[in-house]
Amino acid sequence: xxxxxxxxxxxxxxxxxxxxxxxxxxxxxxxxxxxxxxxxxxxxxxxxxxxxxxxxxxxxxxxxxxxxxxxxxxxxxxxxxxxxxxxxxxxxxxxxxxxxxxxxxxxxxxxxxxxxxxxxxxxxxxxxxxxxxxxxxxxxxxxxxxxxxxxxxxxxxxxxxxxxxxxxxxxxxxxxxxxxxxxxxxxxxxxxxxxxxxxxxxxxxxxxxxxxxxxxxxxxxxxxxxxxxxxxxxxxxxxxxxxxxxxxxx
Numbered sequence: 001x002x003x004x005x006x007x008x009x010x011x012x013x014x015x016x017x018x019x020x021x022x023x024x025x026x027x028x029x030x031x032x033x034x035x036x037x038x039x040x041x042x043x044x045x046x047x048x049x050x051x052x053x054x055x056x057x058x059x060x061x062x063x064x065x066x067x068x069x070x071x072x073x074x075x076x077x078x079x080x081x082x083x084x085x086x087x088x089x090x091x092x093x094x095x096x097x098x099x100x101x102x103x104x105x106x107x108x109x110x111x112x113x114x115x116x117x118x119x120x121x122x123x124x125x126x127x128x129x130x131x132x133x134x135x136x137x138x139x140x141x142x143x144x145x146x147x148x149x150x151x152x153x154x155x156x157x158x159x160x161x162x163x164x165x166x167x168x169x170x171x172x173x174x175x176x177x178x179x180x181x182x183x184x185x186x187x188x189x190x191x192x193x194x195x196x197x198x199x200x201x202x203x204x205x206x207x208x209x210x211x212x213x214x215x216x217x218x219x220x221x222x223x224x225x226x227x228x229x230x231x232x233x234x235x236x237x238x239x240x241x242x243x244x245x246x247x248x249x250x
Contacts, residue, residue: 001026001129001149001249003175005214006043008241010181010193011063013038014218017243019063022156022177026149029053029127033145033156040067040074042243049074050083054126056119056133057090058158059142060097065090068110069102075113085115089126089133091141092118119143134169136160137191144169152249155208159215161191162198170206174249177241178202179215184228196225200232214241 002025007018019036023046030047032055043052057065068088075083088094095116099109110116121143123132132146138159145156146169155170157178170176181193188195194202196213203211213229216222222240229238 001147001152001154003154003177003247003249004046005177005212005241005243005245006032006046007036007039007243008214008216009036009038009063009243010179010215010217012218014216017216017241018042019066020058020215021067023047024129024147024154027128029129031056031126031129031147033147034058034064034158035067035071036063037066040070045244050078052086054087055089055114056126056131056143056145057088057094058145058156059138059140060091060094061140061159062101064159065094065098066101068098068114072098072102072110072113082112085111085113087117087126088114089117089119089131091143093141132169134165136165137163139192146170146173150250154247154249155206157194157199157202157215159193161189161193162202166202167205170202170208172207172209174209175247176203176206176208176211177214178211180213180225180229181215181217183220183224184231196228197232200229200234200238203236203238204232204234208236210236210247211238212241212245212247213238216241
């Protein structure tokens with residue numbers, strides 16, 4: 001399984017990265033986890049414009065889904081349109097919310113380019129991947145994911161505050177892509193985001209192989225986020241996410 005970080009900027013695109021988007025590949029199948037603002041441009045550095053086979057959206061905040069609108073344009077008006085519809089696994093209100101973001105009526109909405117499937121907690125198959133979705137702690141319906149293939153697993157927090165569900169999803173995963181939006185300080189808001197320290201604490205409880213800190217908000221000092229994580233009790237390798245970074249889980 002090949003994992004490519006397309007975008008890892010938190011809340012909005014930064015100078016060096018689009019917002020959240022992660023490309024997972026196995027057996028020639030290409031799955032996106034999230035499709036945040038600015039991600040479509042960077043994605044084309046890694047695969048062809050029409051080579052996405054399926055998409056999972058963790059939640060419907062713009063920094064995790066807004067480039068669905070741009071991708072709808074590409075698949076609807078491209079030179080060989082219409083293209084086959086792409087399966088999209090997302091919270092239940094996704095068709096309405098994304099149509100509203102684009103400025104189109106609900107019918108036919110984005111269903112011309114995408115085949116929406118409502119996400120619910122549980123395990124299901126997408127192409128060669130086994131995907132487990134679990135509800136995490138965020139102000140809207142939000143999911144974390146575990147994606148497995150060939151005996152290897154990557155876990156993705158999406159956006160979340162502290163939660164045992166993330167530990168469950170990430171248990172002994174080879175790689176944890178974990179949000180670290182907050183600088184660690186007293187009285188952090190609950191059920192919203194994690195600090196680097198909290199991300200590392202979840203990684204330690206889950207006994208993951210590698211921790212990659214992501215959803216990095218551009219106004220924060222990223223070195224401080226990494227330093228915070230060093231105090232979270234996790235003994236494995238920790239690094240900051242970087243747009244374009246590739247991890248081969250073999």
